[in-house]
Amino acid sequence: MTKSLLSSEWIARLGGFTKLIVGFSGGLDSTVLLHLLASHSSLCPKLIAVHINHGISSNAEYWQKHCEQFCLNSGIDFISHAVEFDRSANIEEGARIARYTVFSSLLTTQDCLILAHHRDDQAETVLLQLFRGAGVDGLAAMSDLSTWGVGTLARPLLSYSREQLEHYAASHQLKWIEDESNQEISYSRNYLRHQIMPLLLKKWPGVVGNIARTALHCQQAKANLDELAIHDDQELLTATNSLFIEPLKKLSIERITNVLRVWLKKNQVQLPSTLTFQRLIHEVLFASSDAAPVVSWNEIQVRRYQQYLYLDKKKVISLPHCIEWTEFPLPLVLTEYNFSLMAKKVNQGLIVPQNAKVEIKFRRGGEQFYWHGQTKQLKKLFQEWGVPPWLRDTIPLIYINDQFAAVVGYAVSDLFFTHNSSDSWLLLTNS
Structure with missing residues (x-):
């Protein structure tokens, strides 16, 4: 039964990634997932188990040591992260955001984050979304494979029930931790799991599978709607x-x-x-x-x-008035301002004399720009170009040797423009 929970299709999919980052709490679900993945020789060397220490329970340090020992015994790379978050509001949501922030920081485009959600989790998610009045997006709940951040998110156990995972764990004599907070019914998901689902299962034994199937129907409907929107976007x-x-x-x-x-x-x-x-x-x-x-x-x-x-x-970032681009044409990256500029070689564009002083400034009012044989107020040009008023102060203005040379993304001054030169530049920004 070791490999029956993971199809050959899943093994092939996951084998194509450089790193397989597994969310590992030490509970039943993630223990089964990690053991299952490690049982495949093609996947085990790629595994990195990531344990998030939320610091909520008095048992948190014990759980972390348990997870570390499990990975040591299994030959799996292990990383633990302690997280801080606001516990005065929604603890469930705060912990989830903190957890996913760590996962996101570890992913590259060649990596896959693997989580242990199963069919019972899916049914609970659909019902919670339904209670919130969600639309198709919410009722589609969790997909088994999707783009997430810069990487990929996989949930290979989504079609299996918790009972099947329990059988797997028993047959392999796996040990896992029990988080006492999972019994706390003040949390919405726990209330649903312990108070509502047993009543539904008593009346309709197949209800979990049926609800999970609804998520699949909504995923298909969502895909159809997305495709229609992409078609409409071509004109819009x-x-x-x-x-x-x-x-x-x-x-x-x-x-x-x-x-x-x-x-x-x-x-x-x-x-x-x-x-x-x-x-x-x-x-x-x-x-x-x-x-x-x-x-x-x-x-x-x-x-x-x-x-x-x-x-x-809405960005509440106050950009500096002047930034010197001392290493032009190397990319200029200002992480603290979420701002970057890149220079790309083109056949016609901005001419930058050798050893010139290149500066980036932002509009303060009253700027004059020489373009198409005329000197015009920058404000008037922004109006002509249809630049929204709230964006105008964030558009980089290039000064070369103290002369206004270019408005990034819009125009190059006649004084610094060339129609035919292998030494001309196109400037690109993320702002």
Whole structure:
């Protein structure tokens, strides 16, 4: 039975990754998962077990030592991380965010995070989402394989029940820890698991599998809706990631909602409440063309400017007035400001004289820019280019030997532009 829980398809999938990072709490589920993966010679050398010490229980240090010893005995690389988080609010959510933050920091594009969620977990997730009034995205619950952060997230046990994992553990004489907090019914998932699910199972013995199957149906529906939104995006999405309003307004409300849903998710934005979504459509999308409406939630704003919808992830970062690019053309990265600039060789573009002083500044007002044979106020040019007002102060301005040379992403001054030179540059930024 050792290898029956992991199909040949799963072994082949996981074998293609450089590192297999396994979330290892030491409980039944993750113990079975880690033992199962380690039983395959092609996977074992890739395994890294990661234990998150939340520091909540008085037994936390014992659990960490148990996990470390299990990995030592099994020849598996082991990492432990102690995490801090706000325990005055939702402890479940705070612990989950802290846990996933650590996992994310360990992943590269060639790696896979593997978690031990099983079918009972899936059924609980569907019900919790249902109780919150979730839509298709929420009811789709957890997928067995998905892109996550820069890497991949896999849940190879999702089609198996907790009972099957218990049988596996018993047949291999595995030892695991029991987290006493799993019995605390003040937590929503535990209440559902211990108080509600037994009643449902008594009346409908197959209910767990049926609910989990609903998640699969919703995943298919979600995939279909995503595909439709991608089709709609071909006419709606601009190069600057804004949405063209007029053709969007011609769609049905249902398709508008779908386009906005996928647009937000592609930008890694948590979807707003149903009420906020309705405000977004009626107060922003269908506002008069000369209005400047804003709908906000969390750290997100959706704004309208001219004929476009913009997504603004509110950044409370105060950019310095002047940054010297001392090692041009090497990339300039300012981690503390979440800002970077790169220079790419092109056949026509910005000319930077050898040993020139290159500086990056940001608009303060009153700048004059020489472009297309005229000197114009930068403010007027931003208006001509359709740059939203709230973005103008974040656009890098390039100064070469104290002369205003370029507006990154928009224009190069006539004084520093060449049509044909192998020494010209295109500047790219993440801002």
